Amino acid sequence: MCDSCGCHTHGHAEKRVVEVHQSLLAANQEQAEKNRHHIEAMGAVAINMISSPGSGKTTLLEHTLERIGSRWKVGVIEGDIETERDADRIRKKGVPVVQITTGGACHLDAPLVHKGLHGLQDQSEDGRFDLIFIENVGNLVCPATFDLGEHERIILVSVPEGSDKPAKYPTTFTGANTFLITKTDLLPHFDFSLAEARQEALRIHPELEILEIAAPTGQGMDEWLAHLDGLLARRQG
Amino acid sequence: MHELSLAQGLLDQLLALAREHGAETVLTVRVDIGDRAGIVIDSFVFGFNAVKTSFQATSNARLEVREVTGDDLILIQVEME
Numbered sequence: 579m580c581d582s583c584g585c586h587t588h589g590h591a592e593k594r595v596v597e598v599h600q601s602l603l604a605a606n607q608e609q610a611e612k613n614r615h616h617i618e619a620m621g622a623v624a625i626n627m628i629s630s631p632g633s634g635k636t637t638l639l640e641h642t643l644e645r646i647g648s649r650w651k652v653g654v655i656e657g658d659i660e661t662e663r664d665a666d667r668i669r670k671k672g673v674p675v676v677q678i679t680t681g682g683a684c685h686l687d688a689p690l691v692h693k694g695l696h697g698l699q700d701q702s703e704d705g706r707f708d709l710i711f712i713e714n715v716g717n718l719v720c721p722a723t724f725d726l727g728e729h730e731r732i733i734l735v736s737v738p739e740g741s742d743k744p745a746k747y748p749t750t751f752t753g754a755n756t757f758l759i760t761k762t763d764l765l766p767h768f769d770f771s772l773a774e775a776r777q778e779a780l781r782i783h784p785e786l787e788i789l790e791i792a793a794p795t796g797q798g799m800d801e802w803l804a805h806l807d808g809l810l811a812r813r814q815g
Numbered sequence: 816m817h818e819l820s821l822a823q824g825l826l827d828q829l830l831a832l833a834r835e836h837g838a839e840t841v842l843t844v845r846v847d848i849g850d851r852a853g854i855v856i857d858s859f860v861f862g863f864n865a866v867k868t869s870f871q872a873t874s875n876a877r878l879e880v881r882e883v884t885g886d887d888l889i890l891i892q893v894e895m896e
């Protein structure tokens with residue numbers, strides 16, 4: 579019954595207050611947890627690689643895959659705004675790879691990675707992997723707030739970018755497990771302080787593991803492979 | 816960050832709620848934004864006021880933001896008719 583005129587026939591707008599109490603950020607986190615379980619069911623450990631464009635993510639993957647050879651079953655999910663260039667490079671190493679092009683989004687999210695996981699399984703006979711690398715869209719800011727379902731989050735900063743990056747991007751470093759300083763073969767040519775980069779990164783996140791790498795020359799690659807070995811050893815199930 | 820896409824997400828949810836409750840107009844929207852959510856409140860309000868005009872139901876909706884401790888963005892309450 580209408581409160582204004584007592585009739586039953588016409589639709590006076592009834593004001594109502596609806597209690598919602600729902601997180602608008604929860605959706606990605608829920609999918610991320612599902613991804614994590616999915617990855618574990620595949621037998622794998624997933625690594626989310628985050629960095630600015632051009633820090634050396636794909637190059638590191640190429641050299642890593644060469645060293646791994648057939649020791650471990652590896653799958654790669656490539657994230658880019660446009661092109662399949664990175665997936666093409668990985669494909670040449672003979673490893674299952676899925677390219678996700680976002681068309682505009684500046685980061686991968688859990689739903690996109692979910693599709694990527696299924697894409698990897700389609701390329702594998704038994705759907706099982708040891709390591710899944712997720713190369714995020716080149717961006718030091720946005721990927722930091724999107725859990726993809728990974729077990730390990732790695733941030734790369736290359737020598738030409740400068741040793742002030744950890745200080746300038748604290749949120750990115752707080753959320754990470756490992757910090758790779760790449761292109762260390764270029765140290766003689768740049769004003770990059772390893773001490774500053776390490777100090778600032780540890781100040782923000784004392785538990786961060788820090789490695790120095792120059793993939794093309796092999797510098798630091800043994801330690802990097804040992805790090806991956808450690809991740810696999812701690813794998814459950 | 817991504818305040819505009821978050822505002823669009825909120826808009827989608829408001830339209831769904833309005834449909835669900837048979838309401839024609841969204842009057843007031845109350846959200847809590849955590850201080851560690853990484854969301855710039857001004858940008859979020861700006862984004863919401865920009866996108867709300869796309870739909871009759873929300874074009875005059877008033878967004879009220881409460882800043883709270885935490886890392887989430889929560890839709891608390893919607894007033895409709």
